[in-house]
Amino acid sequence: MMLSAELLALDLPNRNQPPLSFVMNPGEIWGILGPNGVGKTTLLHTLANLRNKRSGEILLNGQNLLDCQRLFIAQNMGVLFQEHQDGFPATVLETVLLGRFPHNTSSWHKDSEEDIALATLALKQLELEALASRPLSQLSGGERQRTAIAALLFQAPKVWLVDEPSNHLDLHHQVAVMKMLSQQALQNKLVVMTLHDVNLATKWCSHVMLLYPDRPALMGKTEQLLTVENLEPLYQQRLAQGKINDQLVFLPSV
Numbered sequence: 001m002m003l004s005a006e007l008l009a010l011d012l013p014n015r016n017q018p019p020l021s022f023v024m025n026p027g028e029i030w031g032i033l034g035p036n037g038v039g040k041t042t043l044l045h046t047l048a049n050l051r052n053k054r055s056g057e058i059l060l061n062g063q064n065l066l067d068c069q070r071l072f073i074a075q076n077m078g079v080l081f082q083e084h085q086d087g088f089p090a091t092v093l094e095t096v097l098l099g100r101f102p103h104n105t106s107s108w109h110k111d112s113e114e115d116i117a118l119a120t121l122a123l124k125q126l127e128l129e130a131l132a133s134r135p136l137s138q139l140s141g142g143e144r145q146r147t148a149i150a151a152l153l154f155q156a157p158k159v160w161l162v163d164e165p166s167n168h169l170d171l172h173h174q175v176a177v178m179k180m181l182s183q184q185a186l187q188n189k190l191v192v193m194t195l196h197d198v199n200l201a202t203k204w205c206s207h208v209m210l211l212y213p214d215r216p217a218l219m220g221k222t223e224q225l226l227t228v229e230n231l232e233p234l235y236q237q238r239l240a241q242g243k244i245n246d247q248l249v250f251l252p253s254v
């Protein structure tokens, strides 16, 4: 499913950012990069129709998002939030099973054996099987993050809007989650994620969007845009660049 924007102006407090126009295609992995407060999360939430925009249009497969039924959006777009709201008591498995809620629309829906088998598979992919019956309130930050990602995997959206997927994750689980997101793209899903770690973007993203506070955003292929010349003004930080195992690596130069 394609996601595009025409002259999209985000509703950011006290700021007029130049409007964004882009086309994101199935099979692509987009990394949204920029400094704190520039509007990365706001962009993701606006694309998911969870926040109002100031002006412009967002199109899902060419159809204006405002004309799409809420259920259609929920069935096709999945969002990973930065803050997990887990106010009510539920286990890890129950939380993952809730991921399918947009698809199970009847009020009498009971989880089928197939649902439970698929949810268990999602737990397995995130290495959470041993925690399936653990209450959410008793999980570590990384375990919660992986539970939220497993719920999204079980939801199986065509467009993944993922806010800081590596939050709370150790290096092993960062790689596991990035590999899983790459598999989604290989299956022709669109993945859009905000990232603070430029080196995750160089490794895993096919495309990037660099959101500057004071000038038009840059967007395009990762290898063309991730350069010291573009990144230093983005973060207001001097950077050093190197190559390890053929992969470009950026480090703050202090």
Ligand SMILES: Nc1ncnc2c1ncn2[C@@H]1O[C@H](COP(=O)(O)OP(=O)(O)OP(=O)(O)O)[C@@H](O)[C@H]1O
Pocket (backbone or CB within 6 Å): 012, 013, 034, 035, 036, 037, 038, 039, 040, 041, 042, 043
């Ligand atoms: N619910 C909200 N209502 C009003 N303003 C908000 C809201 N959430 C965030 N903001 C403001 O909007 C701006 C953009 O915030 P946003 O969270 O999108 O930035 P970000 O690029 O994701 O930042 P970070 O890197 O810190 O996560 C900031 O100035 C922030 O203070």
